Amino acid sequence: MNKFRTTVVAVAATAVLVGLTACGGSSSSGSAPVEGDWDAVVAAAEEEGSVMLYSSQKPANLDALTAAFEAKYPKISMEYVRGTDSEINPRVETENRTGTGIADVHMTTDASWIRNAAESGKFSTELVGPDLDAAAFDPAKSVMNDRFFLTSAAVFGLGWNTAAVPDGVSAPEDLIDPKFQGKIGIVNPTGFASYVDLYKYYAKNFGEDYWNRIAELSPRVYPSALAVAQALTSGEVTVSPMVQPLVTEVAAGAPVDWALPDKPWGTPWYSEVLSASQHPNAAQVLANFMVTAEGQQALNGGYAAVLPDIEGAVARAQDIASPDIDELTPEKVDQYSQEWQTLFQG
Numbered sequence: 001m002n003k004f005r006t007t008v009v010a011v012a013a014t015a016v017l018v019g020l021t022a023c024g025g026s027s028s029s030g031s032a033p034v035e036g037d038w039d040a041v042v043a044a045a046e047e048e049g050s051v052m053l054y055s056s057q058k059p060a061n062l063d064a065l066t067a068a069f070e071a072k073y074p075k076i077s078m079e080y081v082r083g084t085d086s087e088i089n090p091r092v093e094t095e096n097r098t099g100t101g102i103a104d105v106h107m108t109t110d111a112s113w114i115r116n117a118a119e120s121g122k123f124s125t126e127l128v129g130p131d132l133d134a135a136a137f138d139p140a141k142s143v144m145n146d147r148f149f150l151t152s153a154a155v156f157g158l159g160w161n162t163a164a165v166p167d168g169v170s171a172p173e174d175l176i177d178p179k180f181q182g183k184i185g186i187v188n189p190t191g192f193a194s195y196v197d198l199y200k201y202y203a204k205n206f207g208e209d210y211w212n213r214i215a216e217l218s219p220r221v222y223p224s225a226l227a228v229a230q231a232l233t234s235g236e237v238t239v240s241p242m243v244q245p246l247v248t249e250v251a252a253g254a255p256v257d258w259a260l261p262d263k264p265w266g267t268p269w270y271s272e273v274l275s276a277s278q279h280p281n282a283a284q285v286l287a288n289f290m291v292t293a294e295g296q297q298a299l300n301g302g303y304a305a306v307l308p309d310i311e312g313a314v315a316r317a318q319d320i321a322s323p324d325i326d327e328l329t330p331e332k333v334d335q336y337s338q339e340w341q342t343l344f345q346g
Contacts, residue, residue: 033280038130044281046075051282053080054088055107057152057269057299058226060248064298069289076282084224085110086191092274096123101276104283105290107151109194109267111323112330117272118144124272125280129288136307137291141318144270151290153268153304153317156198156225157260159243161232171261172206172241176213184219185228185237186344190337194267197323198242199340201265214241215343232256245314247302266304266320 034044045051055062059082066078081088085108095101106123108114117123124147132149133139142150158169164183169175175184189195203210220237222228225244231237232246233254246258271290273283289295296305297312304320305313 031278031280033125033284038128041128041281041284042073045279045285046073048279048282049075050077050079051104051279051286052102053078053105053107053286054092054103055080055082055269055271056085056088056109057082057107058244058248058302061299061301061303064301065290065295068294068298069286072289072294073285076285078286084192085113085194089113092123096274096276099276101274101278103274104277104279105271105286106274107269107271107290109154109269111197111267111325112193112328114144114148114270115325118148118270121145121147123274123276124148125275125277127273127287128284129291131288131292134291138306138318142291142306148270148272149287149291150306150317151269151271152296152299152306153266153315153320154225154244155260155264155266155304155315155320156242156244157258157264158239158241159229159232159246159256159258160239161235161237161255162257163255164235164238168257168259169239170259172202172210175239175241176210176217178217180217180239182218182220183238184214184217185222185231185240185243186214186219187225187228187242188221188223189340191333193325193328193333194323196333196336196340197267197328198265199336200327202241205263211340211343219344221344229256245302247312247314260314264315266315268304268317268320268322 031048034040062080062082069078089108089110092103092106126146127149160168187195189199222231225242228240229243229246229249232240233249233256243258246256249256271287273287277283291306293307296307296310300310301312302314304315304317306317
């Protein structure tokens, strides 16, 4: 099976996306949404035979989702492209404009993009899966305009290398210590609304001068939280105030550990079935699967789940507050990005 999977490195992710465009991806065999009950949708999806997801979720979880989906629907091959929101969202816009979609389902954390797209209905179709109406999913809290559905939520906490910091840390303020000079890993928020929200949240909750004091310790900057986790594992840095729960790394025996502070920051992922999808029925089947217990189990190791009692989930996604998007307009994100670059990169 040919799977297009990107790494956390932005350049690599972009290259894969460009490659997909150049090859035409899976956009040459479009079909139409079927009329009928859910069984008819599933039958049509199996005729389509494949589905493509664009997502900024963790690759290991997307691998698990792919395996679980294909086990449930062996006649439908699932592929995904993993990239940052700033890489994937423009691709969705371009594919919508040309009407030749490569992606069938889109999963993003960009709160402004989600709100605007949900209100306009420009990029997505109405949802039809039965599990999106299930009481346990709490659709009143989890579905926006019948087009975007809550899928997962990232929760950020503290991470450390257990060989270098055997006693760990328990609060973001613990990192403000000269012994961590040059050994702190942080994420570059430039252009990322979610990360800008994270930085602002930390300043609000852990001290207005928190980032100034971290900057004095010359932290190392990485393009994503996943890259920070890899740096912790290798020992390139020893602590970080902003990693996703290192569940996968701990399970794999990596010398790292993690903890959530008293007031953890999080950001929800919402997903949509794209109107430019070339596999509209398979897209509905995947969207529905993503909110079933099997889908949530696959997607949410170390994340917040949309269903209760999901093994490996660290919280309930409906409990994670969405960012204040009025503070995350493109202009404000750009302004904060410039301020951040001045502080951390001179």
